[in-house]
Amino acid sequence: xxxxxxxxxxxxxxxxxxYLYNYTIVRVNDSDLAKDIVQDTFFAGxxxxxxxxxxxxxxxxxxxxLKRKIIDYYRKTNSKKxxxxxxxxxxxxxxxxxxxxxxxxxxxxxxxxxxxIENKExxxxxxxxxxxxxEKYRLVFTMKTIQDFDTEEVCNELEISASNMWVLxxxxxxxxxxxxxxxxxxx
Amino acid sequence: MFKNLxxxxxxxxxxxxxxxxxxxxxxxxLTLNIHFIKCKVCFLYTKQNNTLSKILKYQAKDCKGKLFxxxxxxxxxxxxxxxxxxx
Numbered sequence: 001x002x003x004x005x006x007x008x009x010x011x012x013x014x015x016x017x018x019y020l021y022n023y024t025i026v027r028v029n030d031s032d033l034a035k036d037i038v039q040d041t042f043f044a045g046x047x048x049x050x051x052x053x054x055x056x057x058x059x060x061x062x063x064x065x066l067k068r069k070i071i072d073y074y075r076k077t078n079s080k081k082x083x084x085x086x087x088x089x090x091x092x093x094x095x096x097x098x099x100x101x102x103x104x105x106x107x108x109x110x111x112x113x114x115x116x117i118e119n120k121e122x123x124x125x126x127x128x129x130x131x132x133x134x135e136k137y138r139l140v141f142t143m144k145t146i147q148d149f150d151t152e153e154v155c156n157e158l159e160i161s162a163s164n165m166w167v168l169x170x171x172x173x174x175x176x177x178x179x180x181x182x183x184x185x186x187x
Numbered sequence: 188m189f190k191n192l193x194x195x196x197x198x199x200x201x202x203x204x205x206x207x208x209x210x211x212x213x214x215x216x217l218t219l220n221i222h223f224i225k226c227k228v229c230f231l232y233t234k235q236n237n238t239l240s241k242i243l244k245y246q247a248k249d250c251k252g253k254l255f256x257x258x259x260x261x262x263x264x265x266x267x268x269x270x271x272x273x274x
Binding site (some may be wrong): 010013014018021035038039090097106110122126127144148149166169174 | 194195196197198200201205207208210225228231232235236237241243244245246249250254256257261262264265268269272
């Protein structure tokens with residue numbers, strides 16, 4: 001027997017928009033982008049509504065569409081060629097492969113101890129350093145560090161391997177360290 | 188076998204980053220500590236990384252309780268847009 005699914009899009013938005021938006025923003029960290037992705041999800045949901053079999057709840061179904069959208073977005077940023085802003089910290093070949101590149105070597109931080117972690121400006125500076133990270137590093141880094149996701153979760157959602165994830169985190173953290181050194185600790 | 192214990196600075200800092208989340212293995216931590224003996228730079232990196240982790244943890248705590256919602260006007264716009272494509 002076929003049951004006709006009656007869609008009430010007004011209700012969709014009232015019931016799920018906030019949930020989907022919240023779900024997206026913790027993953028992409030950009031409110032405009034999150035809104036776009038949520039909107040796309042609703043459109044895609046509407047388009048494929050006839051495929052909805054009612055096996056799962058409407059919300060779960062929409063979240064599964066949303067997840068695909070986030071992965072698509074991640075793939076897109078991942079394949080972007082414009083990565084001039086990515087500065088390497090280690091020599092990638094030659095005799096000293098894997099050694100620190102001289103100007104990227106950590107310097108001693110001045111007055112490190114007297115800066116409290118609750119210092120507002122310090123936290124603001126850190127946030128802007130995170131915002132300045134290349135998109136794909138930032139996404140993985142914030143999911144893992146700020147949102148406190150398990151490694152497995154991050155890897156599943158973004159469809160990357162664990163070692164790939166650690167490389168991205170490593171690059172994010174070395175850049176973040178340098179950024180904080182230049183703009184806060186030794187400025 | 189000692190050759191296997193030798194790692195580059197790139198590898199050492201990767202292990203250090205992993206360790207910030209408590210996910211480095213015992214063997215990795217061992218190689219990292221051996222690396223510290225000859226490399227003061229990575230030792231310094233680790234120290235600074237720990238400081239960053241402390242600040243980040245504070246931010247994470249601050250951010251977790253936050254709930255992001257859409258504005259009502261934004262929802263209304265979205266409703267209209269969806270209606271237009273309604274079949």
